[in-house]
Amino acid sequence: xxxxxxxxxxxxxxxxxxxxxxxxxxxxxxxxxxxxxxxxxxxxxxxxxxxxxxxxxxxxxxxxxxxxxxxxxxxxxxxxxxxxxxxxxxxxxxxxxxxxxxxxxxxxxxxxxxxxxxxxxxxxxxxxxxxxxxxxxxxxxxxxxxxxxxxxxxxxxxxxxxxxxxxxxxxxxxxxxxxxxxxxxxxxxxxxxxxxxxxxxxxxxxxxxxxxxxxxxxxxxxxxxxxxxxxxxxxxxxxxxxxxxxxxxxxxxxxxxxxxxxxxxxxxxxxxxxxxxxxxxxxxxxxxxxxxxxxxxxxxxxxxxxxxxx
Amino acid sequence: xxxxxxxxxxxxxxxxxxxxxxxxxxxxxxxxxxxxxxxxxxxxxxxxxxxxxxxxxxxxxxxxxxxxxxxxxxxxxxxxxxxxxxxxxxxxxxxxxxxxxxxxxxxxxxxxxxxxxxxxxxxxxxxxxxxxxxxxxxxxxxxxxxxxxxxxxxxxxxxxxxxxxxxxxxxxxxxxxxxxxxxxxxxxxxxxxxxxxxxxxxxxxxxxxxxxxxxxxxxxxxxxxxxxxxxxxxxxxxxxxxxxxxxxxxxxxxxxxxxxxxxxxxxxxxxxxxxxxxxxxxxxxxxxxxxxxxxxxxxxxxxxxxxxxxxxxxxxxxxxxxxxxxxxxxxxxxxxxxxxxxxxxxxxxxxxxxxxxxxxxxxxxxxxxxxxx
Numbered sequence: 001x002x003x004x005x006x007x008x009x010x011x012x013x014x015x016x017x018x019x020x021x022x023x024x025x026x027x028x029x030x031x032x033x034x035x036x037x038x039x040x041x042x043x044x045x046x047x048x049x050x051x052x053x054x055x056x057x058x059x060x061x062x063x064x065x066x067x068x069x070x071x072x073x074x075x076x077x078x079x080x081x082x083x084x085x086x087x088x089x090x091x092x093x094x095x096x097x098x099x100x101x102x103x104x105x106x107x108x109x110x111x112x113x114x115x116x117x118x119x120x121x122x123x124x125x126x127x128x129x130x131x132x133x134x135x136x137x138x139x140x141x142x143x144x145x146x147x148x149x150x151x152x153x154x155x156x157x158x159x160x161x162x163x164x165x166x167x168x169x170x171x172x173x174x175x176x177x178x179x180x181x182x183x184x185x186x187x188x189x190x191x192x193x194x195x196x197x198x199x200x201x202x203x204x205x206x207x208x209x210x211x212x213x214x215x216x217x218x219x220x221x222x223x224x225x226x227x228x229x230x231x232x233x234x235x236x237x238x239x240x241x242x243x244x245x246x247x248x249x250x251x252x253x254x255x256x257x258x259x260x261x262x263x264x265x266x267x268x269x270x271x272x273x274x275x276x277x278x279x280x281x282x283x284x285x286x287x288x289x290x291x292x293x294x295x296x297x298x299x300x301x302x303x304x305x306x307x308x309x310x
Numbered sequence: 311x312x313x314x315x316x317x318x319x320x321x322x323x324x325x326x327x328x329x330x331x332x333x334x335x336x337x338x339x340x341x342x343x344x345x346x347x348x349x350x351x352x353x354x355x356x357x358x359x360x361x362x363x364x365x366x367x368x369x370x371x372x373x374x375x376x377x378x379x380x381x382x383x384x385x386x387x388x389x390x391x392x393x394x395x396x397x398x399x400x401x402x403x404x405x406x407x408x409x410x411x412x413x414x415x416x417x418x419x420x421x422x423x424x425x426x427x428x429x430x431x432x433x434x435x436x437x438x439x440x441x442x443x444x445x446x447x448x449x450x451x452x453x454x455x456x457x458x459x460x461x462x463x464x465x466x467x468x469x470x471x472x473x474x475x476x477x478x479x480x481x482x483x484x485x486x487x488x489x490x491x492x493x494x495x496x497x498x499x500x501x502x503x504x505x506x507x508x509x510x511x512x513x514x515x516x517x518x519x520x521x522x523x524x525x526x527x528x529x530x531x532x533x534x535x536x537x538x539x540x541x542x543x544x545x546x547x548x549x550x551x552x553x554x555x556x557x558x559x560x561x562x563x564x565x566x567x568x569x570x571x572x573x574x575x576x577x578x579x580x581x582x583x584x585x586x587x588x589x590x591x592x593x594x595x596x597x598x599x600x601x602x603x604x605x606x607x608x609x610x611x612x613x614x615x616x617x618x619x620x621x622x623x624x625x626x627x628x629x630x631x632x633x634x635x636x637x638x639x640x641x642x643x644x645x646x647x648x649x650x651x652x653x654x655x656x657x658x659x660x661x662x663x664x665x666x667x668x669x670x671x672x673x674x675x676x677x678x679x680x681x682x683x
Contacts, residue, residue, distance in 0.1 A: 087518030089326050090326070091325060092326065096321075100318050103315065103318035105527065106314075127329070143523075
């Protein structure tokens with residue numbers, strides 16, 4: 001499948017700081033690509049370069065075969081963009097906003113239909129400054145679709161939204177893919193990427209540190225599957241002696257890495273032999289989030305913090 | 311430039327504006343309040359000391375000087391000598407907005423020495439009864455005391471040395487403070503509405519990401535700025551009608567409504583929309599933009615002939631006023647609305663137009679949708 005977005009050796013330097021330090025990736029047409037990274041990792045800089053809002057320092061970038069910086073006018077007719085924290089004229093209603101964009105782009109879209117698609121029809125006549133954060137993002141989404149774009153750029157579209165509004169935006173993103181559009185999504189919500197994306201790239205400190213499908217990334221970078229048993233610390237010692245394997249105790253659980261699924265049976269029968277009282281057990285695989293956190297940094301209130309200050 | 315896009319953007323501007331009561335208040339109601347306030351203040355206290363323009367044809371003789379300084383000492387009038395052709399004196403007074411004038415004829419001192427009578431010619435403004443009363447009583451009072459001191463003073467059959475000729479009216483239409491206030495306040499509105507709004511918009515839209523958003527549409531910066539220029543021209547016409555209506559009906563102002571006003575009502579907003587945009591563009595934060603906007607706006611608001619005639623300024627201050635673009639807008643409107651002096655109006659217009667083209671070009675060039683970095 002042809003690539004909608006091609007990036008090679010992309011570098012962006014500001015006076016003192018290197019925001020993007022040599023990034024390569026392709027996004028095949030008709031797929032959802034999630035660009036993950038902690039705050040300050042270079043996500044927004046990269047997406048703004050792809051949208052033609054920022055000039056790159058080095059490297060080559062093509063979106064729909066166009067150079068975003070020098071061919072921005074042509075490109076902007078074929079892409080849709082929702083920036084982080086979409087802002088608009090305070091006193092204008094969603095319906096008027098869509099009509100405005102429709103005239104600017106010379107498109108024939110029906111405002112009511114478009115607003116219904118993003119679940120904003122009930123607020124069609126409410127002024128922008130009375131809308132909630134989620135409703136504002138939905139209007140941003142509606143406006144980005146006015147020109148029937150081939151590629152949609154969504155820069156952290158659900159940051160700060162309540163779960164209901166997030167799911168509403170997710171369903172629109174899925175429908176965009178269903179239309180055959182290419183979606184480029186930046187986010188720091190791992191579940192969002194895992195739910196929506198065909199392919200994921202993790203950017204950290206201006207470099208891509210992992211890329212592929214979520215499954216590929218977990219397989220390549222995740223820890224082995226683990227067996228966790230709610231039991232006292234003595235059990236860890238017993239297993240080490242009995243089976244000669246690495247067993248850890250933390251948070252009231254004994255944890256053992258499993259090389260193979262059948263290892264679980266060996267461990268469980270050893271536990272039974274030990275005569276030590278145990279409560280429950282689970283087996284665990286790494287999620288994309290576990291991989292991300294181990295690769296990038298610590299989690300804090302659902303938002304990821306970079307190891308290096310931005 | 312595509313008219314459909316300018317039209318779409320103009321609809322957004324009009325809606326944003328008409329749904330914002332504060333903006334409407336400052337553009338349309340505020341000038342009415344100002345004209346009421348200044349009209350009331352100056353129609354009562356404005357005439358405490360009337361300027362009396364004196365044409366002294368007695369070659370500044372000591373006797374005439376003595377007479378004039380005695381007049382000035384009454385504090386009822388303040389004497390201001392001039393040198394113009396006497397046949398045009400009445401017209402000249404009217405055209406320059408003076409309400410009172412006096413001619414001291416040649417031979418004033420000689421007649422006094424010979425005990426013969428000199429007739430002084432007074433020009434007054436019948437519309438301004440207070441000033442007329444002050445001027446006449448001041449001249450009569452001082453003349454009476456000079457007559458008493460004259461050589462034949464104590465003789466009862468002695469003719470007075472100074473008498474008053476029948477009063478003349480100041481020529482052409484008569485201008486009062488309120489007449490000047492009308493072009494001044496239209497100028498005020500041309501200055502403040504676009505300046506305050508554009509300075510605010512240009513920095514806050516950038517902060518809210520609205521310019522970024524618009525940069526992703528086919529709308530160009532020139533189209534965006536043009537829509538604002540068109541809106542402020544429309545707003546200026548409405549404000550001008552309100553100011554003129556209030557002035558004429560509430561305060562009996564006399565102004566000529568002429569098509570000659572139109573170019574100023576068009577070029578004025580063009581200039582200040584561009585200047586407001588430029589001020590907002592060169593500042594990095596909304597706070598800095600407000601500061602720069604105020605530094606540019608406030609001196610112009612008071613020193614360009616809005617509330618006070620520039621011709622009454624001391625020379626240094628008048629020189630400052632002449633450096634301000636708003637001065638030429640207001641002076642030009644004075645020329646067409648009051649003095650019927652199209653030649654000077656045209657030169658004022660050309661100055662504003664040239665300044666507008668430079669500022670508009672600069673604003674479009676420096677104002678960027680996206681970060682050029």
